[in-house]
Amino acid sequence: MSIAVKPILVRNYFFLFLISGLFFSINEAQASDPNKGRNLYVQHCISCHESGREMAGAPDFNFGSSMMQSDPVLLTKIRVGKNAMPGYAGILTDRMILDIIAYMRTY
Numbered sequence: 001m002s003i004a005v006k007p008i009l010v011r012n013y014f015f016l017f018l019i020s021g022l023f024f025s026i027n028e029a030q031a032s033d034p035n036k037g038r039n040l041y042v043q044h045c046i047s048c049h050e051s052g053r054e055m056a057g058a059p060d061f062n063f064g065s066s067m068m069q070s071d072p073v074l075l076t077k078i079r080v081g082k083n084a085m086p087g088y089a090g091i092l093t094d095r096m097i098l099d100i101i102a103y104m105r106t107y
């Protein structure tokens with residue numbers, strides 16, 4: 001019996017190993033980088049959103065009320081745009097926008 005059971009156990013552990021590797025690599029790929037986001041924010045967003053001299057109606061992210069929304073909600077708004085706020089789909093990748101959101105959460 002032990003001869004029959006052993007290969008199944010080995011195969012199961014190997015399967016778990018594969019699955020965990022997949023899980024960790026996906027997690028790593030999804031971690032947002034606020035340092036990259038900072039550069040992108042300065043390049044693309046600060047002209048309207050900088051504290052004190054922001055464009056009329058553009059939220060000042062120091063106050064954080066705009067940030068009380070989930071990442072996917074903010075991602076969609078930044079991709080699509082809103083009134084005077086330009087949409088960034090096709091200009092910035094989702095990855096870049098998520099980095100910017102991570103940076104904005106450090107304010």
Ligand code: HEC
Pocket residue numbers: 041044045046047048049055056057058059066069074077078082083084085086088100
């Ligand atoms: C041309 C000026 C301008 C630029 C550039 C700009 N924004 Fe905006 N943004 C606005 C304005 C104006 C609003 C307010 C829109 C409204 O509510 O009518 C806004 C709103 C927002 C909101 C709040 C949306 C909501 O309803 O909660 C977020 C988040 C945001 N901008 C992020 C960004 C990011 C990130 C960038 C850079 C990639 C950026 N903005 C670049 C003008 C700008």
